[in-house]
Amino acid sequence: MENMEQFSEFHKKLSEMVVQMFEDKDLMKSFRDANYDLVLADPGIGGGEMLARLLKVPLVYNVRWTIQGEGHFVIAPSPLSYIPFTATELTDKMTFPQRVRNFLSYFTGLYTLAQITEPHYRPLVSRYFGPSVDYKQFVQDADIWLMRTDFIFDFPRPTMPNMVYIAGFQCKPPKPLPVDLEEFVQSSGDHGIIIMSLGTLIATLPEDITEDIAAAFALLPQKVLWRYTGKRPANLGNNTLLMDWLPQNDLLGHPKARAFVAHGGTNGVQEAIYHGVPIVGLPLVFDQPDNLSKISARGAAKIVDFATITRSTFADALRAVLYNSSYRETMQTLSRLHRDQPMKPLDRAVFWIEYCIRNRGAPHLKAESLKMSWFVYHSVDVIATLLTIALIFTFFCVFIVKSLCKMMCRVKKAKRE
Structure with a gap:
């Protein structure tokens, strides 16, 4: 309400x-x-x-x-x-x-x-x-x-x-990252990076959820780039870099991108599809749950409910997307299909x-x-007219049959007399 x-x-x-x-x-x-x-x-x-x-x-x-x-x-x-x-x-x-x-x-x-x-x-x-x-x-x-x-x-x-x-x-090939950012990304080695952004409207989260997310990130060998402007989490791992703003498209297009933690906004989801990066979804409001459910139904995203999130559930979702190759393979298939168009x-x-x-x-x-009005669009008037004609015809036929039956009964009765 x-x-x-x-x-x-x-x-x-x-x-x-x-x-x-x-x-x-x-x-x-x-x-x-x-x-x-x-x-x-x-x-x-x-x-x-x-x-x-x-x-x-x-x-x-x-x-x-x-x-x-x-x-x-x-x-x-x-x-x-x-x-x-x-x-x-x-x-x-x-x-x-x-x-x-x-x-x-x-x-x-x-x-x-x-x-x-x-x-x-x-x-x-x-x-x-x-x-x-x-x-x-x-x-x-x-x-x-x-x-x-x-x-x-x-x-x-x-x-x-x-x-x-x-x-x-709005999607486009990635541009080179700034030198310091590229160094951080390259320091991830073969493990690669995780990008987290909840859009332009959500820059901070409740403290308990922030701490759980930071703790889950700290358990992973990947490097994490997290757009976050709130209070620095107490248990933030050395593998996580907090940023006021990040070049999302360029990071998603980087060869070391392994997963995208996102709220499910249309633009972010489509950038993930374009670059073939699987999603860990944290839907918040509006169309975000619906957007993520579509990608999840195709097998390219794992959704975590904010109402029940803990460090273990979030870490499990991250590991699923990172280490179950089907998520990445499915998203890369979607990426190929999306790019395969004449214009x-x-x-x-x-x-x-x-x-x-x-x-x-x-x-x-x-x-x-x-x-058209709804009843014309759905041919309700046509159906009603045809049903009326059919009912009238049926009534007329029944009336004729009854009349003939009565007439035949009278003829038989007259013969017997």
Whole structure:
């Protein structure tokens, strides 16, 4: 409940910023005078689609999440029988109880998201574009969806013509490390290094968990580079280097990288896939448990629960990933599959952005289904009509048969008399 209130307050502030922007006549005039060709927006934050509509320019989303949920669930067919809903940590192979859970999670999740975002953004759509404008269709009306995922990371599922997959667009070959850092990495010998980072938002941890993690690292022969800005753990081993910041991509791409301890953010997971480094997952919030569960289901990650973590459970997870070759082999297979494509993800994104600019959008790639009500989309009206006709026909046939039977009974009775 507290998280819902925080997210609701976040979107409330964002909606107020959108109003301030739209009501600033000088700012809006400068936008129009600049004659922009396109709006590139993150649909996880409302406002970009409204700005594109006001400026009458094409809209491209850089997307995995929207204010209405994960991007695929917003515009693509999503059969709940094999497509796990966000945060369920399910796979595409579900038992009956899991499918029940997935079904209930889907509708609960949609209701929750609607309660968090719609009270703040729906009134803005009505205010600036009229009460007759459909809010959901308004959000769906992007020309191109640049999806920060792919089917190496995600489970195969239906997609749409205007969805372009750019997973790992930020990944690139490693650069040489600074001299002092390279010396530390080389000092690991054949054991190699472990990289640990919990992203830009989580730089410190509770003291007891920090001590357990440090103690587990100290048990290993590998060298450890740990992005951590909190109090230095009392039992930090000589093999562990604490850093305020580390060149994550360059370290993951180093030949001595053996494991990546990560919170499961999309960018970090995709960098690990790109460089073929197996993961020890410490999921915290948002989509992180779901992201790590996908890699774990493929056999390239080991997940440790923060609620029950101890130095022994963490050390066991590290040893499993370090010394069971299947984790590394699986992740390197995923890496080869990810890299085996005709165009780099970033180049693909640039092409489709420029495509929209050249052609003033891509309306020919938008499915008509986005304009349909749910009962038309699922042919409920057609099914109901056909069932009605079938019932009427059946009733008529039964009526005729009964009438004929009665008539024959009367004829037989008359003959007997």
